[in-house]
Amino acid sequence: MSTAVDASVPVAEQEDGAANILAGKKVAVAFVLGGPGSGKGTQCSNIVEHFGFTHLSAGELLRSEIKSGSENGTMIDSIIKEGKIVPSEITVKLLQEAMVKSENDKFLIDGFPRNQENRLSFENVIKISPEFVLFFDCSEEEMVRRLLGRNQGRADDNIETIRKRFRVFEESSLPVVQYYDSKGKVKKINAAKPILEVFEDVKTIFQSYGPKAA
Numbered sequence: 001m002s003t004a005v006d007a008s009v010p011v012a013e014q015e016d017g018a019a020n021i022l023a024g025k026k027v028a029v030a031f032v033l034g035g036p037g038s039g040k041g042t043q044c045s046n047i048v049e050h051f052g053f054t055h056l057s058a059g060e061l062l063r064s065e066i067k068s069g070s071e072n073g074t075m076i077d078s079i080i081k082e083g084k085i086v087p088s089e090i091t092v093k094l095l096q097e098a099m100v101k102s103e104n105d106k107f108l109i110d111g112f113p114r115n116q117e118n119r120l121s122f123e124n125v126i127k128i129s130p131e132f133v134l135f136f137d138c139s140e141e142e143m144v145r146r147l148l149g150r151n152q153g154r155a156d157d158n159i160e161t162i163r164k165r166f167r168v169f170e171e172s173s174l175p176v177v178q179y180y181d182s183k184g185k186v187k188k189i190n191a192a193k194p195i196l197e198v199f200e201d202v203k204t205i206f207q208s209y210g211p212k213a214a
């Protein structure tokens, strides 16, 4: 995979690999990872309210793509129903479009990167390193309970697909968390607690992070 600089994007003003330029502006990104049902979306909504980030959920972008009747929709739909991971070029393109369209310069990218291919594709195409990675740690038993009670009409919130998603999470997503941990970028949160208590810990991270995230 090429790591060459894309000439259409201004040369990045790297600050410790963290801030970067997207369509001419400096952009800060936090990745939000954790198993299915760990509370990523719930906490992202709270972070948006308190810290002014734009929330981009990779899963939501893919579900909108299905609904829009795009030519990839049928393929994405069957991958999600199998609990597998959609090819990175599709997901990264959707994220890139959403970031370019946004007026904001601070993004929470939720449910991404879900495997090493996702991570490398984002690095190569968008060329932004995350400021940090929030990792929501929760037991499978609790995550199953939450997913079966979520009631959002999702085609993948059934016990058969949930089991598959847990295996994909262990095999493909945890290595991404380990990769960022080796770079000292992971902020691990105990996500088994009630929503407001989890948010207290999330707040501490964003508050101590400094002006860019405040």
Ligand SMILES: Nc1ncnc2c1ncn2[C@@H]1O[C@H](COP(=O)(O)OP(=O)(O)O)[C@@H](O)[C@H]1O
Pocket (backbone or CB within 6 Å): 034, 035, 036, 037, 038, 039, 040, 041, 042, 043, 146, 147, 149, 150, 151, 191, 192, 193, 194, 195, 196, 198
């Ligand atoms: N800390 C928590 N305790 C109990 N239920 C929670 C908690 N966080 C989220 N939930 C609920 O669990 C379900 C899954 O949460 P969600 O934020 O969609 O998780 P994810 O995006 O990680 O799959 C939702 O119904 C949500 O209201």
Ligand SMILES: Nc1ccn([C@@H]2O[C@H](COP(=O)(O)OP(=O)(O)O)[C@@H](O)[C@H]2O)c(=O)n1
Pocket (backbone or CB within 6 Å): 034, 035, 036, 037, 040, 041, 057, 058, 059, 060, 062, 079, 080, 081, 083, 084, 085, 086, 087, 091, 110, 111, 112, 113, 114, 118, 156, 165
């Ligand atoms: N980076 C991503 C994110 C989601 N997805 C797909 O979308 C599904 C739902 O993702 P999600 O983030 O909305 O799911 P939750 O972890 O929030 O329950 C995943 O199980 C994958 O099939 C993907 O292929 N690649």
Ligand SMILES: [Mg+2]
Pocket (backbone or CB within 6 Å): 040, 041, 057, 059, 111
């Ligand atoms: Mg979610």
